[in-house]
Amino acid sequence: MDTALILDVDGTLVDTTYHHAIAWYRAFAEVGVTVPVWRIHRAIGMGGDKLVSAVAGEEVEAAHGDRVRELWKAEADRLMPEVRTFDGAVELLDAAAEQDLPVVLASSGKPDHVDHYLDLLDGRRRAVAWTSSADVSETKPAPNLLDAAWEQAGTERALAVGDSVWDCDAAGGMGIPAVAVRTGGFGVEELTSHGARAVYDDLHQLRQDLPRLVGLATAPSPSGRDTRRSG
Template sequence: MLKALIFDMDGILVDSMPFHAAAWKKAFFDMGMKIRDEDIYEIEGSNPRNGLPLLIRKALKDPDAYDFETITSIYRQEFKRIFELKAFDGMKECLEILKAHFLLSVVSGSDRLIVNGILDQLFPGIFDTVVTGDDVLNSKPHPDPFLKAVELLKVGKNECVVIENAVLGVEAAKRAEIYCIGVPTYVDPSKLDRADLIVGDHKKLMEHLLNLK
């Protein structure tokens, strides 16, 4: 029996990844490196501790030569400066209906301050548990963030569905042995082929979720 829905935040609840990408590109530029939007989208879901080495290698540099705290600090300042808060159309109303039938959770690789700030403004009182990049040592694609959410929700893995838009997020859900719905918000659908179900856009996602109740 389905008891809980576990949502990624960036790209599922909030149309925020273009701002994350712009902020990371600014941070890398300031440190003398160049990365592409596609590089950032492909490691979406990881926290800075795990994701930065991957991005620095994408820039053809040695991660050991850079201070992660400095890069992350520039990113946070730039993200705060440029970010425009916007939920996907209809998502808040959809979640309010779903909350009457399921436990709801967010699992995000972003910083706790960023995640809580966004959820408090756009979805106050909606989610029963929140797991951020600060709450686990191993971020997506490791299963740990989703297993942490299952533990906090006090349900079985077979009683949950994960909703993800990121390659690493889908990988993490499947490694956690949880059914996963993929939404190709920023990547080609073929990159989410490990998902149990791929829906084409947010309208189709919300229709599907509302039919689960």
């Protein structure tokens, strides 16, 4: 089948959203900046290149951005052993294979974090390709990550699956449909208002609906693959 299933990883397949929120909170605290955890949570899903200014402002980005990102990485490293896959993640990957859907794991995580996730999911065997922050110059909600993932899939059509409004925004920027799971803590109306065609409480529900969802990708928008290929 000439449709790729582009799966977000952090917060969608592996339960990391709140680990990352705590890691960012601690990183900001190290430079003397207090950002409420709820505000950080609302930004999880966008890349670290955007998150600092989004939650703390441009002045903090200018003064401490790179240092905060370094500290976040160190804090996140310490939390990695606690990370687990969501129930249903492996089953979703296997169901995609049964339906001849090439899977690309579209992560903007650090390469070593992505390696850990691949180990948890046996992703090197279950996916045709995967991405990390090393593959893009700009992260979500910019569509670059999905662009890189779709390029690796080599298909005419694609369906994106994520857990945040930033995933939905990135898919919209690519002109491909998106569906979402609530594992990132976003509400149904939030996700649909950002373009999610369907929202599921968990990965088992999504997997059961996968045959129908693939049909969403049968009519890509004019801003889809041709525009993507032209740069």
